[in-house]
Amino acid sequence: MKCRAAAVAVLLFTIFANSNADARGPYGSISVGNWKGGAYTNDETGSFTHCAAGARYASGVFFLVMIDNNGGWSLGFMHEQWKLTTGAAFPLTLTFDGQQPFNVHGVPIADKLVRVPMPSNSSLIAQFRKAKAMTAYTQGQLFQFNLDQTGQLLPVLAHCVAKVRQTGVASAGDFSVLPAAKAVAAAAPDSGPAKPDRLFDQKGTGFLVSANGHLVTNAHVVQGCVGDIQGNPSGEAPAKLRLVSSDETNDLALLQVTGSFKDVAKIRDKAIQSGDSVVAIGYPFHGLLTSDFTVTTGIVSSLSGILNDTRFLQISAAVQPGNSGGPLLAASGDVVGVVAAKLNAIKFVRATGNIPENINFAIKTGALRDFLDNSVVPYQISDAKDELKTADIARNARAFTFLISCKAKGKERETAKN
Numbered sequence: 001m002k003c004r005a006a007a008v009a010v011l012l013f014t015i016f017a018n019s020n021a022d023a024r025g026p027y028g029s030i031s032v033g034n035w036k037g038g039a040y041t042n043d044e045t046g047s048f049t050h051c052a053a054g055a056r057y058a059s060g061v062f063f064l065v066m067i068d069n070n071g072g073w074s075l076g077f078m079h080e081q082w083k084l085t086t087g088a089a090f091p092l093t094l095t096f097d098g099q100q101p102f103n104v105h106g107v108p109i110a111d112k113l114v115r116v117p118m119p120s121n122s123s124l125i126a127q128f129r130k131a132k133a134m135t136a137y138t139q140g141q142l143f144q145f146n147l148d149q150t151g152q153l154l155p156v157l158a159h160c161v162a163k164v165r166q167t168g169v170a171s172a173g174d175f176s177v178l179p180a181a182k183a184v185a186a187a188a189p190d191s192g193p194a195k196p197d198r199l200f201d202q203k204g205t206g207f208l209v210s211a212n213g214h215l216v217t218n219a220h221v222v223q224g225c226v227g228d229i230q231g232n233p234s235g236e237a238p239a240k241l242r243l244v245s246s247d248e249t250n251d252l253a254l255l256q257v258t259g260s261f262k263d264v265a266k267i268r269d270k271a272i273q274s275g276d277s278v279v280a281i282g283y284p285f286h287g288l289l290t291s292d293f294t295v296t297t298g299i300v301s302s303l304s305g306i307l308n309d310t311r312f313l314q315i316s317a318a319v320q321p322g323n324s325g326g327p328l329l330a331a332s333g334d335v336v337g338v339v340a341a342k343l344n345a346i347k348f349v350r351a352t353g354n355i356p357e358n359i360n361f362a363i364k365t366g367a368l369r370d371f372l373d374n375s376v377v378p379y380q381i382s383d384a385k386d387e388l389k390t391a392d393i394a395r396n397a398r399a400f401t402f403l404i405s406c407k408a409k410g411k412e413r414e415t416a417k418n
């Protein structure tokens with residue numbers, strides 16, 4: 001079994017290095033936890049190309065991390081049963097420890113191997129380096145990886161590249177042994193310990209769209225969350241939520257809670273019209289006002305948002321910080337939008353000299369349905385025509401509307417985005 005794994009590793013490193021020319025190696029060695037590898041050269045020119053290390057998982061996926069001779073880094077995934085179309089790139093979402101996901105692209109460079117060029121994004125590298133777990137979501141499939149000692153692996157790969165560029169592969173040795181760090185100058189007497197990042201409570205609203213526990217909210221509701229994201233309906237204990245995918249362009253995020261659910265929101269199939277009545281459900285100023293959700297009513301004021309942005313509805317139903325991500329419901333009780341923002345009154349006054357009233361925005365169901373379709377999440381649609389009393393709409397919404405909360409770093413921001 002070990003021999004077979006070694007053969008697979010050599011094949012992977014060879015193909016991964018250069019799809020047009022064979023690679024030779026490894027030169028020297030890298031051994032960090034389960035990660036094994038070394039330095040590699042172009043077999044045709046003999047020039048150094050990259051340092052890489054990989055590990056095999058119980059799922060059969062071989063996972064590879066590479067830094068090339070120019071400092072660019074990539075991930076690679078291979079499975080012997082895959083049948084991929086070479087060159088046909090596809091979107092891929094990577095999530096580290098349930099934090100904010102990163103949207104990248106996978107590029108098949110062989111029928112069983114995907115290369116994922118990683119952007120020079122310091123936050124992405126930092127998350128990968130300290131992460132304990134990673135998920136990769138693409139084409140309706142979710143792959144999970146326990147990350148072993150990636151914090152030690154990346155410096156070793158960087159050391160490998162720097163060492164080979166300096167002395168060549170002829171003097172390659174054990175790159176896992178890092179050079180001793182230079183002595184750090186003593187801190188000035190008046191310097192104190194570094195101040196920890198300030199954490200604040202970040203809250204918003206979400207709603208169930210599938211019996212499998214998928215919830216929709218705004219992307220900005222979960223942006224910057226540290227540690228667990230919690231969700232709970234009114235009066236029930238909070239449960240841990242998993243961040244599945246996020247679309248920052250349309251300000252949508254998909255979460256999932258463990259369990260099976262009978263009562264889920266239904267998305268209206270028929271387009272809503274200007275003047276139609278709407279009901280906004282959410283948790284504004286939770287903890288400062290009521291701990292229960294609140295209900296506000298209004299109408300659809302316009303079928304477009306700021307600067308005629310047709311992804312949004314303008315509504316008169318009042319929303320506040322904490323309403324973000326909540327359902328906007330028609331008189332039938334079906335979802336016709338996702339509450340997203342209120343107009344920034346202060347900026348508007350400065351720009352126009354007038355105080356705006358009842359100008360709020362919700363994401364249309366067209367963008368919502370596209371997001372759910374792309375995430376391969378089943379949802380229910382409805383063309384109900386009967387009008388319900390507001391109290392009945394609120395009572396029905398109680399079963400599928402969740403308070404979303406987490407601890408977030410940095411400057412506190414409102415979760416009814418302005």
